[in-house]
Amino acid sequence: MSDFLLIDDDEAFAMVLMRSLSRRGYAAVWARDAVQALARAAQRPARILLDLNLDGDSGLRLLPALREASPDSAIVVLTGYASIATAVEATKLGAVQYLGKPAGVDEILAAFAQQAANPELPVSPQPMSLRRVTWEHLQRVLAEHDGNISATARALNMHRRTLQRMLAKKPVKN
Incomplete structure (x- = not known):
């Protein structure tokens, strides 16, 4: 083992x-x-x-x-x-x-x-930026559609190529 x-x-x-x-x-x-x-x-x-x-x-x-x-x-x-x-x-x-x-x-x-939850973990004093919130939302909707770009684009009411360009970028830091 x-x-x-x-x-x-x-x-x-x-x-x-x-x-x-x-x-x-x-x-x-x-x-x-x-x-x-x-x-x-x-x-x-x-x-x-x-x-x-x-x-x-x-x-x-x-x-x-x-x-x-x-x-x-x-x-x-x-x-x-x-x-x-x-x-x-x-x-x-x-x-x-x-x-x-x-x-x-x-x-x-x-x-x-550290496999147990840590309630002492500090909360970030700064909220996420709008770009980071957008990135997180795209990732959540993509996960809901099992990674299917076309279905995700339809759910977000956007063009598939636009979504692909957005996903090709690196995640935003904040």
Whole structure:
């Protein structure tokens, strides 16, 4: 049994992370796609680090199958495209934490260590910007339509190409 199962389509990132975990005394295995991930999850690793974007597919779709294959594993979702909508969905589907990339080994280990809710977490004194609220809304509606751009565009009453251009941009910081 391994300590970590890393599920990420970025081989360079996975190798660096596995090397860092190894230096800290953790055994880690890597899966680049859903098929490999489910096969390795059957070995019941203690911790699973799941990338949200697996070569164009959503890691959220894989989450319930991982829960079923390895019910005792703690799962943390890691993403370069963090949004409130996907964070909420990830926790509803069984993830214990949700981290935005880039995340170092210390942050990842801390996320696995803190599996319970933290009521002492400070509330941001500044509200989100209008651009960030718009980005969050687009992500929520996209999640509601299972990532279907055309259905999302129809629901938002906007042109599909306009929506694609908006989604192609990086998330707004605030």
